[in-house]
Amino acid sequence: MDSGHTSWMLIATALVFFMTPGLAFFYGGLVRAKNIINTVMMSFMSIAIVSIVWVLWGYSLAFGTGNAFIGDFSHLGLSGISFASAEGDDIPPLLFVAFQMMFAVITPALITGAFAERFKFSTYLIFLVLWSTLVYAPITHWVWASNVLADGTEVNGWLWDLGALDFAGGTVIHINAGIAAVAAALLVGKRRNPGIQPNNVPYVVLGAAILWLGWFGFNAGSAVAANDSAANAFLVTSLAASTAALTWGVISHLKTGKMGAVGVATGAVAGLVAITPAAGAVNAMGALAIGFGAGLICFYAVELLHKTKMDDALDVFAVHGIGGIWGAIATGIFALEAITGGTKGLIEGNVAQVGIQAVAVIATVAYSGIVSLIILFILDKIPGLGLRSSESDEDIGLDLAEHGEQSAVQDGAN
Amino acid sequence: MDSGHTSWMLIATALVFFMTPGLAFFYGGLVRAKNIINTVMMSFMSIAIVSIVWVLWGYSLAFGTGNAFIGDFSHLGLSGISFASAEGDDIPPLLFVAFQMMFAVITPALITGAFAERFKFSTYLIFLVLWSTLVYAPITHWVWASNVLADGTEVNGWLWDLGALDFAGGTVIHINAGIAAVAAALLVGKRRNPGIQPNNVPYVVLGAAILWLGWFGFNAGSAVAANDSAANAFLVTSLAASTAALTWGVISHLKTGKMGAVGVATGAVAGLVAITPAAGAVNAMGALAIGFGAGLICFYAVELLHKTKMDDALDVFAVHGIGGIWGAIATGIFALEAITGGTKGLIEGNVAQVGIQAVAVIATVAYSGIVSLIILFILDKIPGLGLRSSESDEDIGLDLAEHGEQSAVQDGAN
Amino acid sequence: MDSGHTSWMLIATALVFFMTPGLAFFYGGLVRAKNIINTVMMSFMSIAIVSIVWVLWGYSLAFGTGNAFIGDFSHLGLSGISFASAEGDDIPPLLFVAFQMMFAVITPALITGAFAERFKFSTYLIFLVLWSTLVYAPITHWVWASNVLADGTEVNGWLWDLGALDFAGGTVIHINAGIAAVAAALLVGKRRNPGIQPNNVPYVVLGAAILWLGWFGFNAGSAVAANDSAANAFLVTSLAASTAALTWGVISHLKTGKMGAVGVATGAVAGLVAITPAAGAVNAMGALAIGFGAGLICFYAVELLHKTKMDDALDVFAVHGIGGIWGAIATGIFALEAITGGTKGLIEGNVAQVGIQAVAVIATVAYSGIVSLIILFILDKIPGLGLRSSESDEDIGLDLAEHGEQSAVQDGAN
Amino acid sequence: MLKIEAIFRPERVGAVTDSLLAAGVTGFHYQNVTGQGQQKGVEVVTGRGGQTTRSASSKTLLVTVVSDDKKDAVVEAIVSASRTGEIGDGKIFVTEISDTIRVRTGEAGESAI
Amino acid sequence: MLKIEAIFRPERVGAVTDSLLAAGVTGFHYQNVTGQGQQKGVEVVTGRGGQTTRSASSKTLLVTVVSDDKKDAVVEAIVSASRTGEIGDGKIFVTEISDTIRVRTGEAGESAI
Amino acid sequence: MLKIEAIFRPERVGAVTDSLLAAGVTGFHYQNVTGQGQQKGVEVVTGRGGQTTRSASSKTLLVTVVSDDKKDAVVEAIVSASRTGEIGDGKIFVTEISDTIRVRTGEAGESAI
Ligand SMILES: Nc1ncnc2c1ncn2[C@@H]1O[C@H](COP(=O)(O)OP(=O)(O)O)[C@@H](O)[C@H]1O
Ligand SMILES: Nc1ncnc2c1ncn2[C@@H]1O[C@H](COP(=O)(O)OP(=O)(O)O)[C@@H](O)[C@H]1O
Numbered sequence A, B, C: 001m002d003s004g005h006t007s008w009m010l011i012a013t014a015l016v017f018f019m020t021p022g023l024a025f026f027y028g029g030l031v032r033a034k035n036i037i038n039t040v041m042m043s044f045m046s047i048a049i050v051s052i053v054w055v056l057w058g059y060s061l062a063f064g065t066g067n068a069f070i071g072d073f074s075h076l077g078l079s080g081i082s083f084a085s086a087e088g089d090d091i092p093p094l095l096f097v098a099f100q101m102m103f104a105v106i107t108p109a110l111i112t113g114a115f116a117e118r119f120k121f122s123t124y125l126i127f128l129v130l131w132s133t134l135v136y137a138p139i140t141h142w143v144w145a146s147n148v149l150a151d152g153t154e155v156n157g158w159l160w161d162l163g164a165l166d167f168a169g170g171t172v173i174h175i176n177a178g179i180a181a182v183a184a185a186l187l188v189g190k191r192r193n194p195g196i197q198p199n200n201v202p203y204v205v206l207g208a209a210i211l212w213l214g215w216f217g218f219n220a221g222s223a224v225a226a227n228d229s230a231a232n233a234f235l236v237t238s239l240a241a242s243t244a245a246l247t248w249g250v251i252s253h254l255k256t257g258k259m260g261a262v263g264v265a266t267g268a269v270a271g272l273v274a275i276t277p278a279a280g281a282v283n284a285m286g287a288l289a290i291g292f293g294a295g296l297i298c299f300y301a302v303e304l305l306h307k308t309k310m311d312d313a314l315d316v317f318a319v320h321g322i323g324g325i326w327g328a329i330a331t332g333i334f335a336l337e338a339i340t341g342g343t344k345g346l347i348e349g350n351v352a353q354v355g356i357q358a359v360a361v362i363a364t365v366a367y368s369g370i371v372s373l374i375i376l377f378i379l380d381k382i383p384g385l386g387l388r389s390s391e392s393d394e395d396i397g398l399d400l401a402e403h404g405e406q407s408a409v410q411d412g413a414n
Numbered sequence D, E, F: 001m002l003k004i005e006a007i008f009r010p011e012r013v014g015a016v017t018d019s020l021l022a023a024g025v026t027g028f029h030y031q032n033v034t035g036q037g038q039q040k041g042v043e044v045v046t047g048r049g050g051q052t053t054r055s056a057s058s059k060t061l062l063v064t065v066v067s068d069d070k071k072d073a074v075v076e077a078i079v080s081a082s083r084t085g086e087i088g089d090g091k092i093f094v095t096e097i098s099d100t101i102r103v104r105t106g107e108a109g110e111s112a113i
């Protein structure tokens, strides 16, 4: 065990933890004031529930040996994960469990933006358990699982074997959540009476800032060490976010004469999403390109998707889905051998890498899209559950209806 | 000096620092809008005042050699604490001073929840000085002081010698603050006209999230190194918080059909409190048990205590006192030899450990309860001080009355 | 590369990043509610724009060899900055770029407090580019650039050669921003109708707390290693902030009978500013002295400056300028050889150091004041730009006028 | 000239204002208030898990000044847009007002409405 | 029918509404406003340590519409619950209103109150 | 006794209250409301970059009760302090009120104003 690497991974894990409350504020500021607690609670309960799922069986399914498609039950309840580091471990095994736990937590929380302001809360809690188990764990296994058997055989996830570059989870987290968001938005249907204005812009900015901060742990932490790769990941992460934020701001200024904070914050998140798979593969100039692409593409994706009948309330698909796909492909384009430690991208002449990246995208979209649809479809049919809040709950607001609380007391004895 | 351990303790100290502003928002969101600044300031001024007390004499009283009950004045003004690390130090000595300073800061801030909305601010500032000196420093000494004299004799705090397990301060911080809260609530009396609704639920959640984040520094930092024990502490901390939050949420959903965010956030804090002494002693399964117990026990403790005549405004005793006691006992139950590095708990057959834990609890409750009562009683009698705000200050709200400020400007030229 | 130092610098960089959103809330809470988004966006856009400037040419101008006054274009687009650490590097070179990037980002953001509530946003975005290039980069070079040519000659910034002590950027960041604030306040003119009350006191406290947290990265990170000096810097940073906060609070209590949260938070910031150059030079007792001085001096500086005709809306000059000057001089007074590793201060008999510090102050004030004035004067004259918002934009509030958003939706369908 | 004050559920404000404009109303203003009537308030959970009933709910109060002849049309516009048939739908109060002045021009009386 | 508008200290709102219900009032609504009268405002500290007087304070404005015969009882209920005897206690204004409509049922007049 | 209700731009509230005090008004209260008139609202950007027009703007509603003879002076005070000449300046509505009670003393009628 190396104390420096361990130190970095401890705090990186804490930073990734903090992203979920950050998301709670980012999303919470965007909805109407009568639904802010509900929106915040969706993220918060993902921490509570998915963590437990993760240690009971999620980690085992995701990182247990199993086969190329899914892990196994060898680490149920973290059995077999040693408290003490083995000779040669960079970090304690339990720290890797914790780091990955925070990824498992935030992914379903991202989806909640799609069905904000109208989803039944109790059904959501069950959805968390099912989706983490049936969608998140397998896809994580595909991309990141790598185990060596006693006889020396390697058993890796199939996307790992294919050579797909996904440094910090562009497919596993963002494309995955983005496409599940589509499934959810379609099945739950449009809001009765959506508002156009976010209830609290400072919360949106606060949330975006916390997400950005946490993303340093997310991306630079994905080096699983305090090393050159972590330093590069740190720098490119911030640059892509800056460039995407600026791009979004400038486009909206050109179109409307105004530069909204919500747009700029959303642009920053789009940049962070796009750099996620690329953070271990590109340099600063690549990051500027990826950030610029993310700002541009996601801006127009939002516009286009608003013209469809789908009510993806907080633009999860446009930002995380499309942004994630752009990032995955762009990783194939801008990857540099010196940084990936072996794999070249298109700009260094390796056309094939773009194809490999596309396979990873398509596989994730297909699997996550279909299984998410099935899960939600079944939850909708189960008597006593169902996806959609009652009309009156939706009108009154889910804060009062589901949580018996109001985000702020207005008048009188205050 | 090991750069990895030092790196971790630097950031762990920063995280523990951040808990006090987190607490300010957690508490600030719970009171009525006319008292939010006052509530926030109580935490903030604890940073300002207790830090100074700590370097002037607090550290010396707590960690100076002295005897089994109290330190001495050998490190007044940090004299004798070397800037340069000695051979064999894991971390610089001043870093340990800073880390412990942040613990000293948050402990009295926790108490303020009990007397929120009606305590005289100037008296509070003096209370901070007295309480840190007369209650916090001695109990810290009991549990954590361990010095070796020139002749090789060890002089330890008596609870350390007894073998009480308190990894990160369950007795020193939480039981201590919890019982002082009872003393304070009793002496200051009930609020004239308490409200039932928190003024700002998102602040409560933000505060809880910051507390949770900071608790990683608190608990995993209590390993005073970036090692296996820190990693385990990190993981179990998060799990206990998750489990307690979920437990609280489910109970309140079963009782009322609603799952309030304030309840869930309070549950998370209860879980964090309970795991504090245990973080260096139990594994993930132990953490689930402790978190479940914390959610259940503290939920009903709140209910029960609301039926008494004591107005512990923000349930400090129920959450920190009862939660801390549960944690201390549960540490005795679930401690694993492999994790503590020697001490077994009840589940490994060591019944005695539960008894030792109980002694630590009783000693803390008795000492802190009595000395806190005496301090507050005297402050109440000193002319010009007194514990209670005037009736009109309480009615108008302490923000305007004590601080000349309003948390938000309402109407007109904004 | 040392994993421990790298670990610390990764998180220190993240902490300094977080200061700018912290500043956004600190400033955002102080203005009127109709300008909060604009104020927040000024900080946020500094992250977006200055980061890009930094990697494209700012870093090269600041840290490229060049001469004693300015760097060169050898590292445009970070060319020549190796991904891989060289033998003997404590941390990866790109991590130093990132750490310094965060300093470059926050400095112009600090200035925005001076011209809050009335500055044209598009002009501001251009100002960011010019000011970082023409003012920030050169002064950074003076103080911190130190390069060794192939032939062994050292080429250092002239203030470095002079022996000025500026551990974490008292001159480069605070005096620099403080004096530019004067230039800006004078040229943009007074607000039409300034309010007296901050729109959101909790935001001010939240912002101050985040700044304080981030300042641990700022000051202790300026050791560029996890070592004794970082530990000392950490401790003295917190102590100076505490002391200044308390001093400010006590003075205002003595004067008005009330202890406002905004005052205490401002005091904390003043203390943080003053300790910045001294963090690698003084011990805990020095920090108490510096903090006390900062609280006292900045309190009266605010009072005095409010009597002038200059409308430095959020007291940037009084806090960062005057506070920074006090810190620079105080560093010369309280520096201890054991801590600086060679340089003595006045209290150890080295009178000359105070003079050297004064030279650094004067040079910064002169250069930044004049060049900032010129930049702003030119921007004011360029058709289509100009510094000042239209009267009607100022009346309506810049949130709606410049950003098309309102910080919170008031009535109706919420 | 009549001042028509209507209290209704906040989520209806968009429907009510659309309906008012359709009915030819030229101006109005609204704000959120806290109200109590036969609907005895809403269920809230207390901070820490218990349950209680808060004896008042959020309502929107809209005010529009119209000429006397528009009274019925305006009342009908509001009622049709805000009625749910459940307790808590709200009330409309009508008051005579004696004068109206338009700030911008200073004109007074009916034409200033 | 009378509209009774009362301005009082915000901390009295609970007492006033209890007192109104006891006096048989069937509905009311209230909101926070900023008011100024003989009480010339409250002392505030300026952001940075100085002191100034803000020329207005927070008050609660409560409105209830009642039948004419209840006027005295209602005024008495409000006064008794909100009086402290200090400057700043507030005012009650009474206005005649010409009609009331209950949204839920459409009924008008006294019975709709 | 007259109740004068004025709606104007929020940034004018300081000017209006100064002007009212100069005109001898003894008390008033105000609050922010959302209003719509000829000024058809304000341009806002939608959350994510597009643009739309929100059909209402923030206004301040100020209420002061005065004796009948002060009507013109008060109206003039308000108009002069809040007029910009642009659409959206606001309206003043005047209503007769039948009684005023001072909570602190219980006195009623003109002297309670
Ligand atoms: N007499 C009244 N005076 C003022 N406001 C009233 C009065 N009666 C009802 N209200 C307002 O109307 C709202 C709805 O009234 P409520 O009696 O609950 O519904 P409904 O009219 O459908 O029976 C209340 O919340 C309150 O704000
Ligand atoms: N003429 C008035 N018109 C409208 N509101 C008034 C009037 N006079 C007083 N008020 C309101 O009543 C509140 C209390 O009035 P004030 O004169 O301070 O107290 P008191 O009635 O006890 O002398 C004021 O803050 C204001 O909101």
Ligand SMILES: Nc1ncnc2c1ncn2[C@@H]1O[C@H](COP(=O)(O)OP(=O)(O)O)[C@@H](O)[C@H]1O
Pocket (backbone or CB within 6 Å): D026, D027, D028, D029, D063, D064, D065, D066, D102, D103, D104, D113, F007, F034, F035, F036, F037, F038, F039, F040, F057, F059, F086, F087, F088, F089, F090, F091
């Ligand atoms: N008939 C009305 N009833 C109530 N409020 C009105 C009425 N007409 C206008 N208002 C209020 O006055 C404000 C200004 O009115 P507007 O027509 O935009 O300006 P102007 O009076 O300058 O033409 C509106 O935003 C609205 O709040």
